[in-house]
Amino acid sequence: MIKRWIRGGLALLAGFQVSGAALAAEPRLDRMTGGELAAFTRALPKGGELHNHISGAVFGEALLAWAAEDGLCVDVARLALAPACQPGGDLKPASTALRDEDLRSALLDSFSVRHPDFRDRSGHDQFFGVFSRIGAVSETRGGDALAFVLDSLGRQNTFYLEAMITPQGAAAAAKGAIAGWKGGDLAAQAAATRAQGLDALVPLVSAQTDALEARARTVMRCGQPDASPGCQVTVRYLYQTIRVLPPEQTFAQIQLGVAMVAADKRWVGIQMVAPEDHPNAVANYSLHMRMVDYLTDHGRKAPAALHAGELTLKVAPPSALRSHIAEAIRVAGARRIGHGVDFPHEDGAEALAAEAAAKGVMVEVNLSSNDAILEVRGQAHPVAWLRARGVPTSLSTDDAGLLRIDLSREYARAAEEGAAYADLKRSARNAIAFSFLAGEGLWSDPGTYARPARACAGQLGAETPKPGPCAALVAASDKAREQWRHERLLTEFEAGR
Structure with missing residues (x-):
């Protein structure tokens, strides 16, 4: 079937490359039926996923099953999970919801954005409100949630994940609160937080x-x-910090995240999360960028992938759309931008895009999330604008459970909205090349992929590297190993094996 997709009804594309070898044509995604496109994108090796909140990645059916197993309850009025059934409350055992189809269906609605305007909420408010309604189980089933995500990716021929989680986040925030705000003196702030025992949290996170x-x-x-x-x-972790907290608490979480990158190789970077349009996030945005810059030494101590530009005029005033991405790149030194929807609306957008392309700052694109939260879809989405300007992009899910999608669906959606096979292939490669994995990569030109690293030229796509410089590179580099696996899978996929 894959051979038919690639060879039957294809448009010739001169110079198209597959792992260094010329391919006569590329698949015409616009000619596939919906079923063909779904099967094609599921089988396509998608490299990895770089924007995945584990707390929002699990489907409601699994959350309800876990809640029932753990003896939790359901707040029927709020359609939320509760840790215990209190006498006299409007609470029922979660196991009841598994037998009451009306209640079960309402809970699945409450735990997702599958029904627009659910309870007269906007997609934005429904999405961000879900976390408080599922927290009773998601906070205790982290390992199960991670397994859910890893199993899903593996079944989609995708083998790298950077997961966003916040272990000991409340403890770090508490230490920041005790330290108090030092008026913007970031060196004094770091010392005060450390004096409260922040470093003691590092082994607890590990x-x-x-x-x-x-x-x-x-x-x-x-x-x-x-x-x-x-x-x-392969899984690595980004320490996600909460941007709507008081500054001293957000600072402490960033400080802990940077310490984790130094202490534990599984932790590879930091993130900032929560609604970017929240009043606290808007008021403190520039301060947050200075915090990241100071604590990471402009990315030299720990790389940052920052949610920035997850905004439209529906949720924020014009002033908030002018410079968030610019500050993330220029002040904080972010190496990746999460969402980036307002990129074309920023002051000096063309120059900013050229700068991002030159610096290799990648944008994590979340099509379904941007649609559900911001109502940005189709031609209104800036992903084609970014690609045309050489800004690296890679598709990701954001919160697959809340959105009721998977990574393959995002690839299929991208194709439905105009992406060619070459765009999807580049997205998959970008997911590893622009990851925070340690080591040198297999490409001399990440983002364009025309020149393999000299040590491995002519070998990409093989089962194993030849003994010598290429084998040494792959053995020494986490990133090269993941890229080697991906190139082998991609070669097999394109050969129709």
Whole structure:
């Protein structure tokens, strides 16, 4: 079937490259039926996912099942999970919802954006409100949630993940609160937070990471004959910090995230999350960028991937759309931008795009999320504008469970909205090349992929590298190893094996 997609009804594309070897033509995605496109994008090796909030990645059916197993309850009025059933409240055991189809359906609506205007909420408010309604189970089932995500990616022929989580986030914020705000003296702020024992949280985060991964491996039966495909997915972590907290608390979380990158190789960068249009986020945005710049030493101590430009005039005033992405890149030193929807609306947008392209700052594109939250879709989305200006992009899900999508669906949606096969292939490669994995990559020109690294020229797509410089590179570099695996899978996919 894949051979038919690639060879039958194709448009010739001179110079198209597959791992260094010429291919006569590329698949015409615009000629595929919906079913063909769905199957094609599911089988396509998608490299990895760089924008994934684990707390929002699990579908409501799994959340309800876990809540029932854990003896949790449902607040029927709020359509939310509750940790315990209190006498006299409007609460029912979560197990009841598994037998009451009307209640179950209403809860699935409450835990997602599958029905627009649910309870007369905007997509924006419904999306961001979900987290408080599922927190009772998502906070205790982190390992199960990680297994859910890894299994899903593995079954979609995708084998790298950067997961956003915040272990010990409340403890870090509490230490920041005790330290108090030092009036913008960031050196004094760092010293005060450290004096409250912030560094003691580092081994606790590592221990939580150990437990998270151990539980995920158990759930996926890793090492057993019936192991989940998720066992083959490489996972790294971004420490997500909360931008709507008081400044001293956000600062402490960023400080802990940077410390984790230094202490534990599984932690590879930091993020900032929560609604960018929230009054606290808007008021403190420039301060937050200075915090990231100071604590990461402009990215030299820890790389940053920052949510920026997740805005439209529907949710924020014009002033908020003028410079958030610019500040993330120029002040904070962000190496990736999450969402970037308002990019063309920023002051000096063309110059900013040229700068992002020159610096290799990638935009994480979340099509379904941007549609649900911001009502930006189709030709209104800036992804084609970014690609045309050489800004690297890669598709991701954001919160797959809330949106009821998977990564393959985002690739199919991109094709439906005008992306060619070459765009999807580049997105997949970008997901590894612009990851925060350690080590040198296999490409001399990440983003364009015309020149493999000299050590591995002519070898990409093979089962294993030849003994010598290429084998040494792959052995020494986490990034090169993931790229080698992806190029082999891509070659097999394009050959129709």
